[in-house]
Structure formats: C-alpha cells, structure tokens
Amino acid sequence: MTQKEISEKIKENFPNAEIKIIDKKQFSVLVDKEQIIPVLAFLQNIDFKELAILTAVDWIDENQFEIVYNVFSYSHYQQILVKARIDRNNPKIQSVINLWDIAKTYERDVHEFFGIEFIGNDELKPFFLHNWLDLPPMRKDFDSLAYSNEVYGKFKEERDK
Amino acid sequence: MVLEMAHGTFACATFNRDFIRGVDMLITSRNDLRDNGWERILNYFRKKSMWMLHYCTGCGAMELPPTMTSRWDMERFGIGPMATPRQADLLLVTGYLSIKSLKRVIYTYEQMQDPKWLIAFGSCPLNGGIYYDSYTVINRLALYLPIDLSIEGCMPRPEAVINGFNTLMKGIEKGTAVGYKKYKENYEWYKKNQDAILNRTKPVFDSGVKS
Amino acid sequence: MNELLTFLGEEDRYKKYELFFGPNHPGMNGNFSYIITVEGHTIKRVDPDPGQLHRGFEKLVEHRLWMQNISLIPRICVPEPDINELVYSRCIEKLMGVEIPDRAKYIRTIVLEMARISAFLLGFSAIGGSTGLYTASHWTIGDRDYLLDLFEWLTGARVYHMYIIPGGVRRDLPEGWIEKLEETVDYIEKRLSEYDRLIYNNPVIVQRLKGLAPITQEDAVKYGITGPNLRATGIKYDTRKAVPYAAYEYLDFDIPVQSDGDGLARAIQRREEFEISISLIRQAIKKMPKKGKVRLDMPNPLKFRVPKGEVYVKVESARGEHGYYIVSDGDTKPFRMAVRGGSYTAGLVYARKALVGMRIEDVALWMATMDVCAPDFDR
DSSP states (O other), X not given: OOHHHXXXXXXXXXXXXXXXXXXXXXXXXXXXXXXXXHHHXXXXXXXXXXXXXXXXXXXXXXXXXXXEEEEEOTTTOOEEEEEEEEESSSOEEEOOTTTOTTHHHHHHHHHHHHOOEEETXXXXXXXXXXXXXXXXXXXXXXXXXXXXXXXXXXXXXXXXX | OHHHHHHHHHHHHHHHHHHHHHHHHHHHOHHHIIIIIHHHXXXXXHTTOEEEESOOOSGGGGGHHHHHSTTTOGGGGTEEEESSGGGOOEEEEOSOOBHHHHHHHHHHHHHSOSSOEEEEESSHHHHOGGGTTOSSBOSOGGGTSOOSEEEOXXXXXXXXXXXXXXXXXXXXXXXXXXXXXXXXXXXXXXXXHHHHHHSOOSOSSTTOOOO | OHHHHHHHHHHTTTTEEEEEEOSSOTTOOSSOOEXXXXXXXXXXXXXXXXXXXXXXXXXXXXXXXTTTHHHHGGGGSSSSTHHHHHHHHHHHHHHHTOOOOHHHHHHHHHHHHHHHHHHHHHHHHHHHHHHTOHHHHHHHHHHHHHHHHHHHHHHSOSSOOOOEXXXXXXXXXXXXXXXXXXXXXXXXXXXXXHHIIIIITXXXXXXXXXXXXXXXXHHHHHTTOOTHHHHTTTOOOOHHHHSOOTTGGGSOOOOOOOXXXXXXHXXXXXXXXXXHHHHHHHHHHHHSOSSSOXXXXXXXXXXXXXXXXXXXXXXXETTEEEEEEEEEOSSSSOSEEEEEOTTHXXXXXIHHHXXXXXXXXXXXXXXXXXXXXXXXXXX
C-alpha cells in the first residue's frame, strides 16, 4: 500500500484522526487517548508490526504530555508516528502491552523519565536511575544544571577562586 | 636487537643498584626496615608487574583494546588484564561516572587489596567534562575516591594511556602514588561524601515530589 | 561438618542462586549488568540492570545549541559514533528541507561504511574474546587500527570524529587519502580469508555458535530485533535499501540473508555484510564526483534556528536500526530528542526471553553475536 492509501484507510476508520505528512515515507497521526489502542491494533492488522520507539514529549506551555508510538511496516516501508495527548496534571494512559510485549520496557523507560502512569503495566519499577526522589528528569521544569551543581558540587566557581 | 640487549643490561644494572641500596637500609635500623626500606624494595617489584582490573566504566574503554592488543601491547611493560578485583592492582575509571556506576566502582575499589592504584581517564572524572550539567554524572571523582593519576584527553590515545602507566610506575617507585593510604586515613571524609549522594533520603528540591 | 553439609543438601540452598553478570565481569562487554537467577548451571530468569552508562543525553541536548550538540552526540554509541552525527544532521536537513551536495553524500557513505567495518571488526574480536580465542582479538583490533589511522588523517580524531555536520561534511578529503583508503581496503579484504580460517571455519567456534539461541522470524519482528540479527532469520530488509540515505540509492548492492537465526547465522551474516561494505566503499570511490562543494552554506551557528516540526530518521548501523526522533519548536535549541539505540530491543527486552534456559558460559557469547552495546541504550 502507498502512503496515500494507508492514510485514507486510517481516515475512513477513525474520522477524528489528524493526519500530517512529514515526508514520502513518514507521516503522523494524532488521535484521542481513548482511541490509541484501536488505532494501533488496526495498524498492526495492516502489517505495521514493528514498534520502533515509544516515547513522550513534554509540551509544558500547553500543559500536556504527548505520547508517541512509532510503528513501521516491513512490507509497506512506511513509518507512522501515532500520537496522543494527555493532561500533564493527571498523566495516565492505557498501556499497550497486549499489542507489543516490548512496550513493557519502553513504558517503564517513559514512566521513569516523565512520570507517566501506564494503566495495566505492572513493571513500572525504577530502571535507569539510582534512588531517584526528585521530579522525573526529562520533564521541562526539571533543571538539570541546578541539580548537578547542588548534588555533585559546583566546579566552575571553585576553580575561579 | 643490539638495542634490546643494551636495554636489558641497563635494567639489570639499575636493579642491582636499587637492591643494594635497599639492603643498606635494611641493615641500618629496624624502623627503616619496617617503614621505609622494605617498602622501597617492595615498590620496586610492584611497579614491574601491575594487574589491571578488567572493568571499564565509560567511553575511554574504547581505546583499551588497541592498548592491550598487538599494536601497542601494554604487556611489554608488565601490565596485564585481570578478571577479579581481589587480585588486581589497577582500577581504571575510563571516563565519566554515572552515580549508578560510582556505587559499583566504590565496591570494586574496596574489594581490591592493598596496594592498589586508581587511574582516571579524561576530563570527566576531574570536573564533569562535557557532562558538567548532567543529572546522573558526578563532577569530581576526587571527593569519593583517591585518584593516583589522571590522564588527559577525550578519550586518551593508547600512547597517552601507556605514558600514563609509565608515569604511575615512576610514582610507585618514588613512593608518591599512595592513594590507598590516603583513603584509609580519611575514610570518614570519603564515606561522608559517598553517603551524601548515594543514600539520599529526601529530594534535592522542594518541588521534587515523585508522582 | 558432616551435619552442616547434610543440612545444606537437604535445604538445597545452593542449588538456586542469583548471579550478578556484570558490570564487573570479564565476559560482559560494556558497563552493563544482567541479574541472573541460576539453577545449577541453567538460567531461569534474567533482569537487565541498565543505567551504569546513563548520562541523560536527551536532557543535555535541550540545553545546547543545535550546532553544539554535534560534539555531544557521537558519545551515544562508542564503537560506531558516525551514525549519530549522520542521523542528527539528517534530522536537521529534513526539517530545513535542504539537499546536500552530491560529493558530500558519497563522502558520508565512505565514512559510514568505514565505521561499520571497524564496528564489525570489534564484533569479531568479541566473539574471539568470549570463546578464549585471543588471536582473533589481536588480529581484528590490530587491523581496525588501520581504519582509525585513516579517520585520524581525515578528521583529526581516532574515535569521536564529529565529521558529518548538518549541510554536508566538515572538510574535503585530503590529498592522497583516497589512495591510502584503497590500499587499506585491499589489505583488509586479503585478511578476510585469514579470518575465515581462524574464526568461521574453526570447529571450536562453529560448535559453540551452532544452535545458540535461535531467533524465529515472528519473534524478531515482535521484539523489534533489527539489522544483521533480523537478516540472519531470513527477512530481507535493510534500511539502506528501503529508506535510502547518503549515496546508497546510487550504489549497487544485494543484501545477504541467512535462514537459521542462530548464533552461527548471526556471525556469518556479519561476515557477509563485511564484504558488502568493502564493495560499497570501492563503488563510492569510483562514482564520487571528483570536484564540487562538500558543504552547504549554513547560517551562523550561534543564531541557527531550525523550523518547527518533527521527524524520525533512522539508519542501518552495525547493530540495527539507530534512529532519532527530533521535535523542534523553531528555537535555537532542540525541543526534544529521543534516541532509539540499535541494541535497545536485543539487550533490554529480548534478552529476558532468549537467555532463559541457556547455560551461564553462553551469555557472553550471546551478547557478542547479538552485538549488544550498552552505551546506545543507556544513553
């Protein structure tokens, strides 16, 4: 299937989806957070079998998190960025571990760095960080430089003395 | 060939001279025997056989395979890789240390037996380097463990690494590379610094409440 | 004493135990750890414990200018750093909608294939190292240095090159470099037959690798295994062909595939791709425009702004699909960059399934054949 056919098919089944073409082999689909599992299941049925990356973007000005599911098909050679926005004050979304086993690890990763809850994933334990008690570090309001200076010592000032 | 032989005789000569000087001290007094002379004899032999722990913490590890294998071959200086910390003398901190690996490096360093030396690679263990504003990379290794030698470069080339090893050998012979003694003497201070970042009980910033 | 032994035997306390495989373990490549529950000699459960190399790149790039990041990102993947520069540069070029000069495309291809060869050579040495065949390590790493010397001549650095930049490459090829490269490639091709005798036709290695953790096609797709490991199962997919970048669309090459998907197939797949890389370098040298610009005129790096948008760019690395997802909000700094490391899926996810039922001594070999590289998923 070409890009046009796929995007038309998505539009047919999910009239609310916002489709944006990025280039010849890539486009993004923005859907509501309730629709994320139906959309991904639909894409998986038309041979989008590889979940390349699951990540999040912190749109702090709009007070929203954007979850990005990046799927790829080995037969159509198309990359689709499926996105859903959730409220930043109550960051919860349904987990997709029933569709992809591998999502368990990606969601654990995103949970650690953004503090987003994935309902249904029981493996949201600490992963990369050691004894982390502060704000999740990838949030935009977490100041990495201030944290580093506070915890590991300000080196620049000491050097000037 | 000739050069090699000449080098051999030279090494032999220094060996004899040092050895005799060591024996002189041995005879002079019992104190010297314990504190100085015996140590100097030991140091002379220690520097000739150093076992490097097979544990690489960061990017600098990439230049160790060339250093170990045929092109630069560090074994000609008497340095070889060793698998367990308990039988190793050298700990290489090859680059930045994230807080998670700092914990493991401290364990490893404390498992190693005296005498032991720690070499820091690059600028990251000195001041954080390019990761000065990272939330997981420590800025100064010297606060948590004693550094015997720092090698400059990002990452240090194999020549620099071997030059560093040679400098360390000189330091060992002179008795200036004594990081492990410093660590013993100032153990409380080091432990306090380590605890402050490893066993944190409350968040750093007030806003930091994990959701 | 006898009482104690009987007690321990009855309790079976030492039959089942937990083993920290890494970070301080000679079989582990990289600063990374698997916490393995072992019963006797067989692995029952695996928990990856990453984070020892975590530096928070995704956060650091948000605080640096677009051009400053060029010096930061090669450090994401240490054995093959050039792919990072390429992916990052291509993200910017796609967002800006510019096309780089033809000569730059070919130079990028040559540099990438050289990096791939040096990564494969390291992979061969890892196979040698984890089977006790240290001759292989000495040979391959010694030969890799010829490539590093060329890199040093071209870019000034042995490992982190920072040569590929948005808009092309940093500078043109020096005089005499191409001739030296041809010589080196000829030499390395000659050495291949010796590697065959040493590694791939060595009965010890063949016996160890045969039947080692075979991957099925369904599992490979389901778990997101990419690159040579995917092709070793028989799926004919290569990003260089499917979503071409640099000058790959002008070059003629065929993708080899294996069928078994076990350790031996994965090793042989890498060995065959090695030849493809050599032929790609030769073709690129032949087809490269002799003169021309190697770099577009880009705006002032201090005021460099990238238009609003988002893009995911991936390349074929020696370990698989290596991609960046970049979001720009039109500012002088990236808004968000997410890294998909080439061995994220193999090392963190698939390992939990593949290692179960294996013997302890095969873990290091499994990591060597899957080419698990800790820095690219620790980020």
